[in-house]
Amino acid sequence: MMRVIVTGGAGFIGSHLVDRLLDEGHSLVVVDNFDAFYGRAIKESNLARAIANSNCRLVELDIRDTAGVRALVSEFHPEAIVHLAARAGVRPSIESPELYNDVNVTGTVVWLESACRLRPLPRFVYASSSSVYGDRHDAPFRETDSVDLPISPYAASKKACELYAHVFHHLHGLPVTGLRFFTAYGPRNRPDLAIAKFTRLIDRGEPVPMFGDGSTRRDYTFVADIVNGIVRAIENCRGHHLYNLGNSDPVVLHQLITAIGHALGKTPIINQLPAQPGDVQQTYADITRAATELGYAPRTPLAEGLAAYVDWYRAHPSLRQ
Numbered sequence: 135m136m137r138v139i140v141t142g143g144a145g146f147i148g149s150h151l152v153d154r155l156l157d158e159g160h161s162l163v164v165v166d167n168f169d170a171f172y173g174r175a176i177k178e179s180n181l182a183r184a185i186a187n188s189n190c191r192l193v194e195l196d197i198r199d200t201a202g203v204r205a206l207v208s209e210f211h212p213e214a215i216v217h218l219a220a221r222a223g224v225r226p227s228i229e230s231p232e233l234y235n236d237v238n239v240t241g242t243v244v245w246l247e248s249a250c251r252l253r254p255l256p257r258f259v260y261a262s263s264s265s266v267y268g269d270r271h272d273a274p275f276r277e278t279d280s281v282d283l284p285i286s287p288y289a290a291s292k293k294a295c296e297l298y299a300h301v302f303h304h305l306h307g308l309p310v311t312g313l314r315f316f317t318a319y320g321p322r323n324r325p326d327l328a329i330a331k332f333t334r335l336i337d338r339g340e341p342v343p344m345f346g347d348g349s350t351r352r353d354y355t356f357v358a359d360i361v362n363g364i365v366r367a368i369e370n371c372r373g374h375h376l377y378n379l380g381n382s383d384p385v386v387l388h389q390l391i392t393a394i395g396h397a398l399g400k401t402p403i404i405n406q407l408p409a410q411p412g413d414v415q416q417t418y419a420d421i422t423r424a425a426t427e428l429g430y431a432p433r434t435p436l437a438e439g440l441a442a443y444v445d446w447y448r449a450h451p452s453l454r455q
């Protein structure tokens with residue numbers, strides 16, 4: 135039993151983590167400002183089960199509100215902080231680099247600094263991203279690889295979070311673990327992500343925009359597998375660590391579109407468009423470190439994960455954007 139704060143707990147990955155931690159009997163504060171990146175109704179639905187649990191309190195707060203964050207941590211005294219709140223998404227970060235820097239970097243510094251004021255120091259687990267690896271042609275990606283060449287403001291902001299996490303660990307001894315998620319998908323999927331968009335379009339019989347020649351590949355990772363990894367990371371959070379949380383089984387875009395069509399029982403119509411700036415050619419996690427040190431073991435094949443997503447999609451027609 136631990137007192138845990140989850141920032142971004144109303145979001146896609148965060149709300150699954152919140153449900154899991156409540157099932158394990160932990161006492162939670164969810165911090166989220168219901169940022170306008172996508173609809174509030176989706177986030178309220180994500181949290182519906184959690185809010186009904188007396189072990190869960192929702193605090194609507196901007197992660198950059200230093201005074202509000204300090205007051206909250208000194209009152210609740212968390213034993214662990216899982217910091218997932220961020221502006222996510224590569225392409226929109228190119229339009230709004232200052233906003234991404236402000237929310238993702240300043241917001242993370244506010245939480246790291248506030249955490250360091252507590253005694254005993256809490257465990258601090260935070261979301262990084264596979265995008266820090268940049269536009270690589272060699273694979274799989276290992277945590278020991280250099281990550282000095284990001285190609286989007288979003289990726290640079292996540293790399294900056296990793297740098298600050300090390301700073302606060304070094305200066306204050308804060309136990310910190312960074313998790314590089316590789317394209318999470320599943321029920322409650324963020325509506326801007328490819329799997330959600332493609333599902334809507336194929337279901338309506340509309341053409342799917344395929345950027346590039348369809349050969350880009352992503353290491354799609356089912357959200358429950360990622361949540362297992364986060365829970366293991368909380369349990370093992372000491373010192374300073376970074377882990378890839380991926381599926382280690384990348385899927386080519388063309389194959390993904392076919393697999394979504396299969397899950398829906400419909401034939402996709404493809405509209406090929408030029409490749410998008412900021413998009414990398416591939417992501418592919420080497421998960422040896424997370425497997426060895428955390429016991430992380432993703433076990434959901436794509437077809438099974440897509441079937442679970444399509445079930446959720448069909449059960450929530452009002453949440454399709």
Ligand SMILES: NC(=O)c1ccc[n+]([C@@H]2O[C@H](COP(=O)([O-])OP(=O)(O)OC[C@H]3O[C@@H](n4cnc5c(N)ncnc54)[C@H](O)[C@@H]3O)[C@@H](O)[C@H]2O)c1
Binds near residue numbers: 148171221223
């Ligand atoms: N989904 C993925 O594939 C993926 C991959 C790599 C990294 N990540 C990272 O994982 C984390 C969770 O991603 P997600 O896909 O669940 O995104 P999400 O957008 O569904 O969740 C993020 C949550 O943070 C909240 N938030 C945003 N700005 C805030 C602010 N200023 N103050 C308080 N709350 C704020 C949002 O309202 C949202 O509920 C993010 O840090 C993201 O960058 C996600």
